[in-house]
Each structure stands twice: as structure tokens, then as C-alpha cells.
Amino acid sequence: MKATWYQIRLGRDYPIPLMKDHYLTPYLPVIQRRLEKVRNAEQRLTEGRMSLADFASGHEYFGLHREGGDWVFREWAPNATAISLIGDFNEWREREEFSLRRIGSNGNWEVRLPGQRLHSGQLYKLLIHWPGGSGERIPAYTRRAVQDPHTKLFCAQVWEPEHPYIWQFPSFRRPPEAPRIYEAHIGMAQSEEKVGTYEEFQKKILPRVVDAGYNTLQLMAIQEHPYYGSLGYHVSSFFAASSRFGTPEELKALVDAAHEAKLAVIMDLIHSHAVRNEQEGISRFDGTLYQYFHEGPRGDHSAWDSRCFDYGKPEVLHFLLSNCRFWLDEYHFDGFRFDGVTSMLYLDHGLGKAFTGYADYFGANVEEDALVYLALSNEVIHTVRPDAITIAEDVSGMPGLATPGKEGGFGFDYRLAMGVPDYWIKLLKEIPDEFWPMGHLYHELTNRRADEKTIGYAESHDQAIVGDKTIIFRLIDADMYTHMNVFDPNLQVDRGIALHKLIRLVTLATAGNGYLNFMGNEFGHPEWIDFPREGNNWSYHYARRQWHLRDDANLRYRFLAEFDKAMMRLAADYRLLDSPGPHKILENQANLLLGFERAGLVFIFCFHPDQSFTSYPVDLPPGEYRLILNSDALEFGGHGRIQPGQVYFTTPETLPQGQMRHYASLYLPTRSTLVLKKMA
Numbered sequence: 049m050k051a052t053w054y055q056i057r058l059g060r061d062y063p064i065p066l067m068k069d070h071y072l073t074p075y076l077p078v079i080q081r082r083l084e085k086v087r088n089a090e091q092r093l094t095e096g097r098m099s100l101a102d103f104a105s106g107h108e109y110f111g112l113h114r115e116g117g118d119w120v121f122r123e124w125a126p127n128a129t130a131i132s133l134i135g136d137f138n139e140w141r142e143r144e145e146f147s148l149r150r151i152g153s154n155g156n157w158e159v160r161l162p163g164q165r166l167h168s169g170q171l172y173k174l175l176i177h178w179p180g181g182s183g184e185r186i187p188a189y190t191r192r193a194v195q196d197p198h199t200k201l202f203c204a205q206v207w208e209p210e211h212p213y214i215w216q217f218p219s220f221r222r223p224p225e226a227p228r229i230y231e232a233h234i235g236m237a238q239s240e241e242k243v244g245t246y247e248e249f250q251k252k253i254l255p256r257v258v259d260a261g262y263n264t265l266q267l268m269a270i271q272e273h274p275y276y277g278s279l280g281y282h283v284s285s286f287f288a289a290s291s292r293f294g295t296p297e298e299l300k301a302l303v304d305a306a307h308e309a310k311l312a313v314i315m316d317l318i319h320s321h322a323v324r325n326e327q328e329g330i331s332r333f334d335g336t337l338y339q340y341f342h343e344g345p346r347g348d349h350s351a352w353d354s355r356c357f358d359y360g361k362p363e364v365l366h367f368l369l370s371n372c373r374f375w376l377d378e379y380h381f382d383g384f385r386f387d388g389v390t391s392m393l394y395l396d397h398g399l400g401k402a403f404t405g406y407a408d409y410f411g412a413n414v415e416e417d418a419l420v421y422l423a424l425s426n427e428v429i430h431t432v433r434p435d436a437i438t439i440a441e442d443v444s445g446m447p448g449l450a451t452p453g454k455e456g457g458f459g460f461d462y463r464l465a466m467g468v469p470d471y472w473i474k475l476l477k478e479i480p481d482e483f484w485p486m487g488h489l490y491h492e493l494t495n496r497r498a499d500e501k502t503i504g505y506a507e508s509h510d511q512a513i514v515g516d517k518t519i520i521f522r523l524i525d526a527d528m529y530t531h532m533n534v535f536d537p538n539l540q541v542d543r544g545i546a547l548h549k550l551i552r553l554v555t556l557a558t559a560g561n562g563y564l565n566f567m568g569n570e571f572g573h574p575e576w577i578d579f580p581r582e583g584n585n586w587s588y589h590y591a592r593r594q595w596h597l598r599d600d601a602n603l604r605y606r607f608l609a610e611f612d613k614a615m616m617r618l619a620a621d622y623r624l625l626d627s628p629g630p631h632k633i634l635e636n637q638a639n640l641l642l643g644f645e646r647a648g649l650v651f652i653f654c655f656h657p658d659q660s661f662t663s664y665p666v667d668l669p670p671g672e673y674r675l676i677l678n679s680d681a682l683e684f685g686g687h688g689r690i691q692p693g694q695v696y697f698t699t700p701e702t703l704p705q706g707q708m709r710h711y712a713s714l715y716l717p718t719r720s721t722l723v724l725k726k727m728a
Contacts, residue, residue, distance in 0.1 A: 069497075072447060075410045079448070082416055083456055086423045093362060093424075100424060101431040106370035107287055107378075111189030112166075112206065119161040123148065123187055124363060125334035126155025128176050133159060134184070135172030135203075142175060154363075155334075168208040178335025186285060188330050188340075188367070191378075193272045193285045195292065202274060202284065202328040205291075213297040215380065220307035222382045222435045223263060226625030227312070227462075228616055229564040230262040231508060233269055234293045235276065236577065237567060239595050241588035243276070246298040250305050253567075256595070257311065260570060260609070261616030264312045264437075266385055268509070270299070270375075271318055274328050277579030279509065280316060281387060282323035282354060284330075286371050289379065296379075303380050312382040314437060315375060319368050319425070320388030321354040331355050340364055349391065351399055359392075360417035365424065372425050376432050383437035384429070386460070389449070390442045392418040403444045419458060422449070426459025437461045439503055450500035457500075462562055465502040468493060472506055472551060476522045481547060482657045486635050486642045493558040494630065504559025506552050509566045512577045514590070520548050520572035520608075528574045532597075532604045543657070545604060546686070546719035548572055549611050549679040550653055553721055556615055557651050558630050558644070563619065571598040571609035607685025614684070618677055618723065622647045634666055641716065649676075650724040654716040660689070665711040669726070670698045673712060677723035689717045696724065 072079070094103050112121045125131060133146040145165070148157035166172075171194070174185045186193055192207035237253045238244035244253075257265055269280025272288040280290070289299045306313045322340070323329045330340050340363075341347040341355040349356050358364050375381045391397040394413050403409070422440075429436050438459070440449050443466040451457020471492045475484055496502045512518050521528065523544030531538035552570075556563050567573075574597070578590035597605045619625055627647035634643030640655040643666060650673065652666060675694040680686030698710040714722065 069499075071406055075406060078410045079456065082419055085416060086420050086458075089365070089420050090424060090427070093365060099431065100369070101373065101428050103366070104369035104373040104428045106366045107189055107191075107374040111187055111191065111287070112204075114163070114208070115160075117163045119163060119166050120158065121148070121161075121187070122151075122156060122158045123174065123189075124155055125157060125176060125339070127178050127334040127336045127339065128155075128157065129179060130177040131157050132175045133172055134175050135170055137166060137170050137172070166206050168206055168210075170206045171203040172206065173203055176334060181335055183332070183335070184327055185333055186328050188333060189287050190285055191287050191289075192296065193288045193291060193328070195274075200274070202272070204285075207296065209295075209297060213300040215300070216304050217307040218380070220380070220382075222312040222437065223310065224435075225263065225620075225623065227264040227437060227503065227562040228262045228619060228625070229264045229266050229314075229503065229562065230257045230260065230567060231266045231268065231564055232257070232567040233279065233509070234267065234290075235269065236579075236588075236591045237593055239592060241592060243292055243588075244592075246294040246302045249293075250298075250302040252595075254302070254305060254309065254311075258309045259613070261613050261620060262565070263310070263620070264314060264382075265306050266564070267313065267315045270315045274323060274325055277581055278323075279579075281318055281352075282321075282325075283318045284323045284325055284328045286318075286322075286330075286367075287374055300379060307380070312437070313380075314383040314385060314439070315381050316387050317372070317375070317384035318387050319357065319371070319421075320386075320392045321349050321352055321356055324348075324353060324355050329355075340367065346395070349397065351397065352391075358417075359415070359421040365421060368421065369425060369428050372428050373432055376429065376436065382433070382435070383439070383461075385439040385441060385464075386422070386425075387441050389422070389440045390444045392422070393442065393444060393446055398444050401444075406447070408444070409446050419446075422460070423453060423458040427453060430459065439464060441466070443467070445497075447497065448500075450497075450502070455499075462501045462503045464564070465496060465504045465560065467495070468504055468555060469507050469511060472519060472555075473511060473522075476519065481543075481655065482640070484640065484655055486637050486640060486655070489554075490558070490632060490635065490642060490644075493555065496560050501562070502560035503562035503564050504555050505564035506555040507566065507569055508564065509577065512566065512569070512573075514576045514578035516576065518569060518573065518576070519551060520544060520569075521574060521576075523547055534602055534604055541604065543719070545572075545607060546679070547655075548608060549684065550655060550719065550721055552612065553615055553677075553679065553723075554642070554651070554653055556619060557624065557646060559625060561625055563625060565612070568593045570612035571605045573597070573605075604685050607683070611679060611684040614677055618649075622649060624649070633668070648726060650726070651721065652714060652716060652724070653721045654718060656718050658718060660718045661714075661716040663713040664716050666714055667709060667711050668698055670700065670710040672697055672727040673724040674727050675722060676725045678720070679722075680717050680720035686720065687717070689720075690715060690722070695727075 110122045131148040132142040134140045148159040151158045186204050190204040192205040193202045235243040271283040272285035273280050303313050324331045326332045342358045440460040440463045448457040450460040450463040453459040527540045531541050580586040598609050624647045629646035630644035632644045643652040673696045682688040696712040701709045
């Protein structure tokens with residue numbers, strides 16, 4: 049799309065350059081109104097007396113804190129008529145000493161206690177009374193919640209370790225290179241049939257991530273959630289790191305160790321909705337359904353069985369913006385992947401909707417308060433940590449979402465290219481690979497807005513959830529159980545391994561500005577993810593990663609892992625994802641060939657299932673080229689049909705029109721890819 053510069057003026061003296069394609073021209077008044085709404089919201093929240101980042105410090109005021117040696121606890125509950133701290137320090141009964149008093153007129157409550165009245169490790173809740181009822185609640189800003197092994201309910205916990213964690217690498221800053229993201233879940237990262245821990249992940253899994261060549265670790269399910277099988281997407285305590293994986297200090301040690309290894313660490317941030325649990329969440333916290341959430345049907349997410357935030361409410365903005373800052377300040381995370389952004393952006397949550405025209409982005413269905421919140425959250429994050437990255441999980445393609453705020457966008461650094469894994473699944477389900485459309489494939493892999501950065505990926509955890517299949521399982525299916533031994537020739541396995549490598553490399557090489565892999569997919573982890581539940585007799589068999597498969601020299605999984613490692617090394621050495629492009633140089637549907645240039649490298653893909661091509665002419669700038677990566681190499685489980693380090697020279701040819709052509713004659717084995725580097 050042709051890009052054009054527009055000047056959008058906010059107020060009298062605030063022009064913002066907005067680089068957009070010409071199709072946005074009719075919607076400039078809507079864009080201007082939205083940006084004005086962002087600035088007005090910021091002014092309303094800060095009243096011009098502080099920065100937005102300073103405003104986002106509710107976690108330092110609310111909750112349980114030490115002040116001058118004493119304890120102070122504060123909570124926001126405007127509908128409450130009385131609140132008491134109850135716990136094992138007062139036999140879970142209301143006592144006058146632990147009663148909160150209302151302060152001010154904003155619905156804030158407070159109690160101060162002598163320092164010796166509470167001790168680290170004690171459990172507590174709030175007993176909140178409201179007109180017509182009462183209930184036990186976990187404080188909204190609690191930093192520690194633990195689960196009773198018998199009742200499965202959570203309690204807040206006083207947490208004041210004798211030896212607070214001392215950061216070893218407090219000044220770590222994310223390296224200025226494109227993110228190569230390893231997405232991981234702490235609990236199921238272990239081989240054992242159990243819930244893994246932060247400490248085990250640091251010792252056993254982190255070295256694998258480093259060795260694999262990724263530079264960014266993305267952690268799922270960090271915010272506390274009652275149901276383990278929700279993958280952390282039904283959050284109950286937004287400021288508490290999940291205690292089922294260990295202590296806050298152990299999570300900090302994991303982040304610190306990653307920083308020592310020069311890995312940035314980002315986390316899934318769930319601000320798109322909240323668990324509807326009341327005793328262990330913030331739903332009906334003060335007796336009203338509309339304290340944090342919308343009132344009526346708009347406050348319920350029927351598809352997700354959860355509650356929807358009211359992003360137009362200042363107190364809710366205070367809560368969520370403070371949550372952004374908290375994870376940066378307290379745990380030194382280096383950014384966030386915002387989950388469920390599409391659901392936030394539209395009143396119908398984008399469910400079952402095909403976004404076919406620009407009118408879909410600027411109509412009455414858009415939740416503009418959510419857009420305002422997302423812009424403000426990005427401002428807070430990038431003010432506190434200018435090097436932090438934010439990634440939007442949005443499938444709709446909302447323009448400007450990943451455009452910098454100074455250019456009139458909403459400030460995300462990247463958006464996930466969610467259409468790419470969907471396209472791969474569609475191909476694998478519906479079209480035999482001998483008919484894959486090369487031109488359409490290239491279009492889908494490169495179809496993105498020029499003014500926004502994207503993270504490409506072939507598959508994520510969504511493709512591995514029970515009921516679906518990973519790419520490798522779709523390719524090989526049941527033969528994975530019996531024919532993955534290197535001494536057991538099998539055509540289905542050969543096909544699957546070859547296509548798995550091609551799919552992942554072509555996705556990486558065409559990705560916009562970053563790449564993501566879900567743990568285990570790099571070596572073709574078999575089967576699916578299924579968390580313990582009644583339907584599987586509460587088994588952990590499928591809620592783990594079988595690393596021994598990757599480590600066994602007699603199994604083919606190691607070939608995929610080694611190829612993925614070579615991919616990451618290629619991307620790092622040549623700054624592949626920091627480079628513009630790609631630029632297509634070859635498309636031949638009859639022969640299922642696709643080629644392009646990027647970062648000074650030439651990528652040639654042969655998807656043909658049964659035909660190799662000898663002396664195939666590929667037009668290239670004149671010079672010498674060396675083979676630097678070959679998916680058909682023996683160390684990657686291929687057939688070794690090309691000599692390692694092969695050198696190619698271009699041949700000049702005068703065309704009938706008098707033009708000069710230069711081409712290299714290449715041997716292109718079936719279902720393989722070659723990467724060439726121009727040497728001279």
C-alpha cells in the first residue's frame with residue numbers, strides 16, 4: 049500500500065505525523081478523535097501534576113506494605129460498608145484492631161497495624177460487607193496468593209522474606225536486535241508428570257533456550273490463576289506471581305539468570321478479561337458487578353466465561369496501568385505480550401468476524417475506551433523502560449496498533465502475525481502439499497502493513513492444545529509413535545521432517561521483524577497439550593515436555609532441533625529480522641519453487657514432493673555464492689544430496705532484447721531449501 053504522511057493536530061499546538069496508507073483518508077477525523085481521547089484521558093488521570101508513569105503506581109499505595117516499621121493495608125471498595133482483615137493471626141474472625149476505616153470520598157479503605165501483628169507466611173483475606181450481603185475476598189493488589197491443597201481455594205499471604213532477593217544484573221537492558229522469542233510455560237516445561245517450578249526451569253530449561261539460540265524468553269501463566277488448565281488466561285490476582293511454580297524470589301532468580309545469559313524476558317499480560325471467580329478474584333469484589341467491570345451483559349465474556357473490564361473508568365485504568373508498571377519494577381520483566389487484544393478492541397470481541405474492510409476498524413463496534421487504555425499502557429511501559437517491548441495479540445489488523453505513539457499510533461512495538469499460523473493449518477488441512485500455491489503462500493507470509501512491525505510464527509501453543517494438532521503431528525500423525533528411529537526408514541516421516549524444516553525456515557525468513565516458537569515445537573514435540581482435568585483422570589501425562597526425545601541420538605527429533613538452532617544462528621549472524629524485505633526472485637508454480645533475497649542472502653525453496661531439479665537457472669546479481677545452509681544436509685536428517693559449502697558462480701547471458709542476464713545453475717533437491725551468501 050502506498051504510504052502517505054498526514055498531520056493530525058490535537059488541540060492547538062500538538063501536531064502528530066501519522067504515516068498511513070491512502071485508504072485511511074476517509075477515517076482521519078475518527079483517528080484524530082481517538083488520539084484526542086487518549087490525550088484527554090491522560091490529562092484527566094494525571095491532572096497535569098505528574099507523569100502518567102508516576103500515576104501508574106497504585107501498587108505502592110494499595111495492598112499490604114511496611115511503612116515506618118508498621119504495617120499499612122489499603123483497598124479500593126466504594127460499595128463496601130465495612131471491611132476487616134481476617135486470617136490465621138486472628139483466628140479468621142473480625143476483630144476491631146483489624147477493621148479498615150474509610151478514608152476520603154473515593155471508596156478507599158485503610159488499616160494500620162503494629163509491625164509485630166503480622167508475620168511472613170501468615171494467610172489472610174478480606175471480609176467485606178456491603179448493602180444486603182458480605183463475602184470473603186482476596187485483596188485486589190495482593191502480591192502473594194497461595195492455594196489450599198484440599199479446598200483448592202486461594203488465600204493472600206503475608207510475604208516478607210528474611211533475605212529479600214538481591215538482583216545480580218539490575219541494569220540489564222534488552223539487546224537492540226529483533227526478538228527471537230521462545231514461548232514457554234513454567235509448569236509444563238518439565239519432563240516429569242507434575243507441575244514444574246521456577247527453580248527447575250532455571251536449572252533445566254533455561255540452558256536449552258540459550259543453547260537453541262533464542263534471545264527472548266516469553267513466559268506464560270505468570271499472573272496468579274485458580275485453574276491450572278486455563279494456561280494462565282483466567283487471572284484472579286493480577287499482582288501475584290503464580291505460587292504453584294514457587295516463590296517470588298525464585299521467579300526473580302529465573303529472570304536474573306536469563307539476563308545473565310543476555311536473554312530478555314517478557315510475560316503474557318492478561319488485561320483483556322478476568323476470571324469470574326468471586327472468592328479468589330475481583331468479580332463482585334465490593335458486592336457490585338460493575339466495580340472493575342461493565343455492568344450488565346457487556347461485563348460478561350460469554351465465549352470465555354469471564355469478566356470484561358470497564359476501560360473508561362479511572363480507577364480501572366489506575367489498576368491496570370499500575371499492573372503494567374509493577375511487573376517491570378518488581379520482577380524486572382523486559383516487556384509484555386498483551387493477550388486477547390482483538391477481544392478488547394471490539395464490543396462483539398471480534399468473535400466469528402471476518403475483517404474485510406477498513407470500515408470494520410472505525411465503526412460503532414470498536415471499543416474506543418480499550419484503545420485509549422492500550423495507548424496509555426504503552427506510554428507507561430516505554431517511559432519506565434524505554435528498551436521494553438510490547439506485542440499485541442490482534443487478529444483483526446486494527447491500523448495504527450503497532451505504530452509509535454509519536455506517529456499517531458497506539459504504541460505497540462510489534463503485533464503477532466496471527467494469520468500466518470492459521471494459513472499453515474489451512475494448507476495442511478485442506479490442500480495436499482503437491483498443490484500448495486507458491487504465489488499465494490508468499491503473499492500470506494509477507495502480507496503486513498509497512499508502518500507496523502510484526503512477529504512471525506508458524507505455530508504457537510494454540511496449535512498444540514488438546515483437540516488440535518501441531519504441524520509435525522499433522523505431517524506424520526500416528527507414524528510418530530513407531531517410526532522416528534533413525535534406523536527405521538519411513539516415507540511419511542521423511543516427508544514430515546522435510547516439510548517441517550521448510551515451513552519453519554520460510555516463515556522465519558519472511559517474518560517481518562521478529563519470530564516466535566513455542567517450547568518443544570522446535571524439535572517436533574509429538575502429541576498435544578492436555579492439562580489435568582476430570583476427563584483425563586487429572587493426569588499430567590500431556591502437560592509436560594518430553595525433552596528426552598530431543599536428546600536421544602537414535603531418534604529423528606534431534607535433526608529438527610539442530611535445524612532450528614541453525615536457523616536461529618543464521619538469523620542472528622546476518623541480522624535477518626532487522627533487515628528489510630524479502631524481495632522475491634523466483635516463483636514457479638509448476639515446479640513448486642519459491643525464492644527470495646533478504647539480508648544479503650538468497651533463499652531457494654523446492655516444495656516439490658518427488659522431483660529434483662538439476663542445473664536450474666536462478667537469476668542473481670553477478671558474482672560468487674556459497675551454500676551456508678541446506679535443509680537436506682545429513683546433520684538435519686536430510687539425504688545429503690549437495691556437498692557442504694558448495695560454491696556457485698553466475699553465468700552471463702545476453703537476451704534477445706540485448707539485455708544482460710546473470711544466473712546461477714543450481715541443483716534443487718526435492719523438499720529442500722538452500723541458503724546462499726554472496727561472496728564476491
